[in-house]
Amino acid sequence: MRYLSAGESHGPGLTVVIDGFPSNLPVSKEYIDEQLRRRQMGYGRGFRQRIETDTVEVTSGIRFGRTLGTPITMNVVNRDFKNWTDRMAVFGEKPEDLKEIYRPRPGHADLAGAIKYDHEDIRNVLERASARNTATIVAAGALAKQLLEQFGIEVTAHVVELCDVVAKDLPDSLDELRARADASEVRCADAGAEAEMIRRIDEAKENGDTVGGIFEVIVRGCPIGLGSYAMPDRKLDGRLAGALMSIQAIKGVEIGLGFEAARRFGSKVHDPIAYANGSYLRATNGAGGLEGGVTNGEDVVVRVAMKPISTLYKPLPSVNMKTKETELAAIERSDYCALPAASVVGENVVAWVIADALIEKLGGDSLEQMQDNYEKYRERVAKR
Numbered sequence: 608m609r610y611l612s613a614g615e616s617h618g619p620g621l622t623v624v625i626d627g628f629p630s631n632l633p634v635s636k637e638y639i640d641e642q643l644r645r646r647q648m649g650y651g652r653g654f655r656q657r658i659e660t661d662t663v664e665v666t667s668g669i670r671f672g673r674t675l676g677t678p679i680t681m682n683v684v685n686r687d688f689k690n691w692t693d694r695m696a697v698f699g700e701k702p703e704d705l706k707e708i709y710r711p712r713p714g715h716a717d718l719a720g721a722i723k724y725d726h727e728d729i730r731n732v733l734e735r736a737s738a739r740n741t742a743t744i745v746a747a748g749a750l751a752k753q754l755l756e757q758f759g760i761e762v763t764a765h766v767v768e769l770c771d772v773v774a775k776d777l778p779d780s781l782d783e784l785r786a787r788a789d790a791s792e793v794r795c796a797d798a799g800a801e802a803e804m805i806r807r808i809d810e811a812k813e814n815g816d817t818v819g820g821i822f823e824v825i826v827r828g829c830p831i832g833l834g835s836y837a838m839p840d841r842k843l844d845g846r847l848a849g850a851l852m853s854i855q856a857i858k859g860v861e862i863g864l865g866f867e868a869a870r871r872f873g874s875k876v877h878d879p880i881a882y883a884n885g886s887y888l889r890a891t892n893g894a895g896g897l898e899g900g901v902t903n904g905e906d907v908v909v910r911v912a913m914k915p916i917s918t919l920y921k922p923l924p925s926v927n928m929k930t931k932e933t934e935l936a937a938i939e940r941s942d943y944c945a946l947p948a949a950s951v952v953g954e955n956v957v958a959w960v961i962a963d964a965l966i967e968k969l970g971g972d973s974l975e976q977m978q979d980n981y982e983k984y985r986e987r988v989a990k991r
């Protein structure tokens with residue numbers, strides 16, 4: 608399964624085309640739109656989210672609410688485009704009084720992108736580098752989630768650290784964790800930490816600054832055997848890390864104990880194997896559900912680090928690329944903290960990667976064939 612996406616942040620809209628999605632899956636537009644709504648939420652977002660109400664228009668690959676097995680095209684309109692028609696017109700002459708951007712923002716794609724693609728106006732870079740595009744992978748992930756649901760696989764993301772504030776009081780139950788994260792303005796399941804996190808975002812906003820943090824994604828219900836150790840590019844840990852790192856502003860991915868494993872003796876890292884009631888069990892999950900790049904039947908647990916937003920309302924020094932003079936970086940309307948939104952993006956990205964691995968394992972032409980193959984595979988696994 609693969610997808611391509613397109614669209615500028617303030618252009619007419621975004622498009623995603625998905626190829627290789629199985630046929631006959633009942634899918635709901637409301638579910639996709641709900642994922643898009645969740646992505647727009649979160650304390651610390653900028654004014655843009657008050658303009659947009661993201662929903663999909665599906666123009667191919669679905670008929671009477673079921674996937675056809677053919678390319679699925681989904682479009683999301685940029686409502687803000689109507690305010691940008693002078694600056695973002697697709698055709699026509701460039702206005703003489705167009706305000707161009709020459710002062711790259713440290714941390715954004717501005718400098719490297721302008722040099723790489725020979726652009727004078729940095730807007731030509733930032734429009735596509737923008738995380739506005741994450742709406743497309745969320746729409747794709749929303750389809751993936753509906754597929755995973757058929758196989759009892761669920762994916763949940765929640766914020767575990769924001770700047771220097773760490774969530775500590777987390778429930779054991781995944782349902783409770785999800786309910787609390789969904790009810791939280793920062794998608795954090797620890798109410799005490801949430802209040803402190805909100806204070807950090809306020810502090811950043813007051814100081815013209817920004818904050819990032821860490822979110823965790825948990826996948827429950829994966830069968831043993833998704834991914835493979837046989838070739839490096841088939842390893843599911845690498846595929847998850849690659850997909851998550853490709854989200855804007857993501858700078859680190861840990862699986863299971865992650866970096867902490869490097870600090871411990873092996874006996875305190877690896878998960879002893881037991882067998883009871885017809886299945887293999889682990890009392891611990893330091894591996895985060897992945898050994899050799901293959902799911903081992905435990906929860907897949909991934910932690911993802913997001914850097915603070917690059918655009919600072921109190922900007923850092925930069926260089927005017929026209930004059931080469933030292934000047935402060937440009938200011939674009941911006942979020943102060945987009946960690947809660949990024950966690951929703953991460954949840955949908957992980958759903959996409961897991962669904963892709965499931966299709967690979969079970970054969971992805973139709974839902975029925977996948978279900979038959981799943982039943983047979985489960986029977987085999989139960990005999991081992």
Ligand SMILES: Cc1cc2nc3c(=O)[nH]c(=O)nc-3n(C[C@H](O)[C@H](O)[C@H](O)COP(=O)(O)O)c2cc1C
Pocket residue numbers: 653714715716736737738741854855856857916917918940941942943945948949952
């Ligand atoms: C949901 C989300 C919202 C974001 N909002 C902004 C923003 O408002 N302003 C900004 O400068 N960067 C924002 N970013 C981050 C930039 O898009 C990102 O830093 C930039 O494209 C450079 O890519 P890199 O950080 O991956 O190197 C956001 C990222 C995410 C995931």
Ligand SMILES: C=C(O[C@@H]1CC(C(=O)O)=C[C@@H](OP(=O)(O)O)[C@H]1O)C(=O)O
Pocket residue numbers: 616653654655656659736737738739740742855939940941942
């Ligand atoms: C538009 C979205 O995020 C944008 C991501 C973004 C960036 O530089 O990445 C910059 C901001 O764009 P604008 O200047 O239009 O407010 C964010 O709002 C979105 O997530 O829907």
